[in-house]
Amino acid sequence: METRATAYFLDAPDAPLARRELMLPAPGSGECLVEVRACGLCHTDLGFADGSVKPKHALPLVLGHEVVGTVVAAGPDALRLAGQPVIVPAVLPCGRCEFCRAGRGNACPSQQMPGNDIHGGFATHLLVPAASLVPVDDAPPGFALDELSVVADAVSTAYQAVRRACVAAGDAVFVIGAGGVGSFVVQIARTLGARVVACDVSAERLEMAARHGAEATLDVRDQEPSAVRKQAHGIAGEWKVPTLRWRAFECSGTPQGQALAFGLLARGATLVQVGYSSKPVELRFSNLMAFDATVHGTWGCPPEAYPDVLRMVYDGRVALGPFVERAPMSRINTLLDAMAHHRLARRMILDPAA
Ligand SMILES: [Zn+2]
Ligand SMILES: [Zn+2]
Numbered sequence: 001m002e003t004r005a006t007a008y009f010l011d012a013p014d015a016p017l018a019r020r021e022l023m024l025p026a027p028g029s030g031e032c033l034v035e036v037r038a039c040g041l042c043h044t045d046l047g048f049a050d051g052s053v054k055p056k057h058a059l060p061l062v063l064g065h066e067v068v069g070t071v072v073a074a075g076p077d078a079l080r081l082a083g084q085p086v087i088v089p090a091v092l093p094c095g096r097c098e099f100c101r102a103g104r105g106n107a108c109p110s111q112q113m114p115g116n117d118i119h120g121g122f123a124t125h126l127l128v129p130a131a132s133l134v135p136v137d138d139a140p141p142g143f144a145l146d147e148l149s150v151v152a153d154a155v156s157t158a159y160q161a162v163r164r165a166c167v168a169a170g171d172a173v174f175v176i177g178a179g180g181v182g183s184f185v186v187q188i189a190r191t192l193g194a195r196v197v198a199c200d201v202s203a204e205r206l207e208m209a210a211r212h213g214a215e216a217t218l219d220v221r222d223q224e225p226s227a228v229r230k231q232a233h234g235i236a237g238e239w240k241v242p243t244l245r246w247r248a249f250e251c252s253g254t255p256q257g258q259a260l261a262f263g264l265l266a267r268g269a270t271l272v273q274v275g276y277s278s279k280p281v282e283l284r285f286s287n288l289m290a291f292d293a294t295v296h297g298t299w300g301c302p303p304e305a306y307p308d309v310l311r312m313v314y315d316g317r318v319a320l321g322p323f324v325e326r327a328p329m330s331r332i333n334t335l336l337d338a339m340a341h342h343r344l345a346r347r348m349i350l351d352p353a354a
Pocket of ligand 1 (some may be wrong): 042043065090153154
């Protein structure tokens with residue numbers, strides 16, 4: 001039986017999303033139909049919508065890749081999921097290739113990303129591969145399930161970035177950009193016992209970071225990178241953390257942030273690039289040689305790591321509530337515009353029923 005969904009389509013780059021019906025077939029083998037409870041609005045959606053990034057699926061495409069919902073129909077081999085509340089990870093790996101077998105499913109070349117490779121979560125329903133869905137039926141009583149939408153990308157991506165850099169207790173962690181993903185890097189690194197310096201251009205975001213795990217904050221607005229470097233290095237030096245245990249996370253997705261993060265590298269230190277910018281940046285790459293330093297890229301999070309992330313969320317070590325704001329999905333075009341003009345203070349989670 002087909003399901004009549006309501007969805008918000010990107011029909012052309014830089015056109016407003018258009019609300020209309022989408023007929024979804026009954027789930028086939030290995031598929032589930034998920035009724036969307038909430039879908040987070042991510043900067044990547046803005047990149048697709050304004051035409052600065054081309055989605056892999058031809059337009060029209062339903063965007064949205066931060067979904068929590070309920071499996072309302074399951075293919076014959078996925079019946080165990082029927083009726084389950086689930087997170088739909090932003091990266092759905094194939095589970096069979098060399099990457100997946102090596103535990104690097106987040107980089108799987110055959111991955112499916114809702115709102116990029118397949119129709120996404122700015123809709124009442126979406127059809128997804130069943131294998132990587134993450135059940136959330138073990139959430140503590142009274143937990144606001146709609147908040148778990150941001151685990152599908154913002155929180156899990158932060159977790160994987162921290163894991164990629166092997167952050168451990170006593171490390172000094174510099175987070176450049178304490179917004180959507182960076183705020184969760186702050187919390188997760190702190191949870192693992194690291195000492196965190198948050199850097200941002202927004203006093204409000206820095207205040208939030210300080211309340212949720214950052215031991216030091218640096219307002220980098222209108223500051224020379226050399227001055228910021230001196231302050232950040234000074235703090236880690238005061239903490240007596242050796243440079244070998246310094247980890248910088250670039251989460252701002254700006255060329256300035258990238259240059260700053262690279263400039264924070266020191267002997268034996270590690271940098272993880274988390275944010276995205278289409279603009280190039282000029283760096284003295286040989287610093288890596290001179291410092292014997294390490295740079296990692298990081299993309300998404302393998303589904304098998306989600307239970308670890310959820311434990312931190314369920315027991316309150318990672319707070320979601322203060323970092324999200326609810327809105328009706330019908331306001332999506334206004335919210336995309338507000339995001340483009342940097343007017344959103346929190347991560348928006350959208351309700352498709354409103
Ligand atoms: Zn995203
Ligand atoms: Zn794979």
